[in-house]
Amino acid sequence: MTTLLITIILGILLGLMYVFNKLLSSKEFHPATFSVLYSLISAILILPFALAEFRLTLDSPLHTILAIISPICFGLAFYFGLKAYKTTDVSTVSLFSRLSLPIGAFSGILILSEEYLDKSYLGLALVMLGGLLVVYEKGKIILNKGIFYSFLMAFGYGIIIVFDKIVLEKFSPFTYVLTNNTVIVIAFLTYFRTGKEVIPAIKKYPVLIFLSALFGVSSWAGFLKIIEFGEISKIYPIWESVALVTTVLVGIIFLKEKGGVVQKIIGSTMTVAGIFLI
Numbered sequence: 401m402t403t404l405l406i407t408i409i410l411g412i413l414l415g416l417m418y419v420f421n422k423l424l425s426s427k428e429f430h431p432a433t434f435s436v437l438y439s440l441i442s443a444i445l446i447l448p449f450a451l452a453e454f455r456l457t458l459d460s461p462l463h464t465i466l467a468i469i470s471p472i473c474f475g476l477a478f479y480f481g482l483k484a485y486k487t488t489d490v491s492t493v494s495l496f497s498r499l500s501l502p503i504g505a506f507s508g509i510l511i512l513s514e515e516y517l518d519k520s521y522l523g524l525a526l527v528m529l530g531g532l533l534v535v536y537e538k539g540k541i542i543l544n545k546g547i548f549y550s551f552l553m554a555f556g557y558g559i560i561i562v563f564d565k566i567v568l569e570k571f572s573p574f575t576y577v578l579t580n581n582t583v584i585v586i587a588f589l590t591y592f593r594t595g596k597e598v599i600p601a602i603k604k605y606p607v608l609i610f611l612s613a614l615f616g617v618s619s620w621a622g623f624l625k626i627i628e629f630g631e632i633s634k635i636y637p638i639w640e641s642v643a644l645v646t647t648v649l650v651g652i653i654f655l656k657e658k659g660g661v662v663q664k665i666i667g668s669t670m671t672v673a674g675i676f677l678i
Contacts, residue, residue: 489657
């Protein structure tokens, strides 16, 4: 199976994870409960792979701190995503949350001193315009609670792009995925005190929760693994683009999200074009 085909499959899985999270967001349990269950099941699923290629070297205070901060940022981004889905179409959230790409890019420039070509800045501009297009109505930008949570989701995912790049210097990909999800479970159970909802939620919605975790952890772990052997500049745009198109199409076709269809299609096209220019 070629790298391109694997990347496309991983992108589809990521897009489907967002769709299942949209379905979970309408349920009666606290978003933090689903965040805990997602991370718990993800940790269990990845455990055999993490043990098979275990590598964890915490000989640097920076890497140790980031190995804690990055999972918490990921968990919060996932949590805010669930809150965004409660009031906003999954296709809209998916498009707007792609602002994580310029956030991640500018973080890389500031923190890692990465250099970007002129076409990369054009790509970032297209991604931003594509995301903003879905909240532009009648000559002005319309913001609501769902869009606000989508921005927090984008900010969290954008920051961890840089953090993860640093942390992976000391972790194998599967070990990091296991550590990441374990930290989220501990942190969320401690802060949100959602332990009493965990068992009732998994009993009532086992399929939705399991599929969300399965698709999400498979896509993320697979992506981290595949970039060990391929160029991230080529793989990342395909992964993100396929995930975006999958989410928007499923939202419009299967979830019957009819609002702003033309804007979503144009915004998706602009965003995909921008991703490939970054």
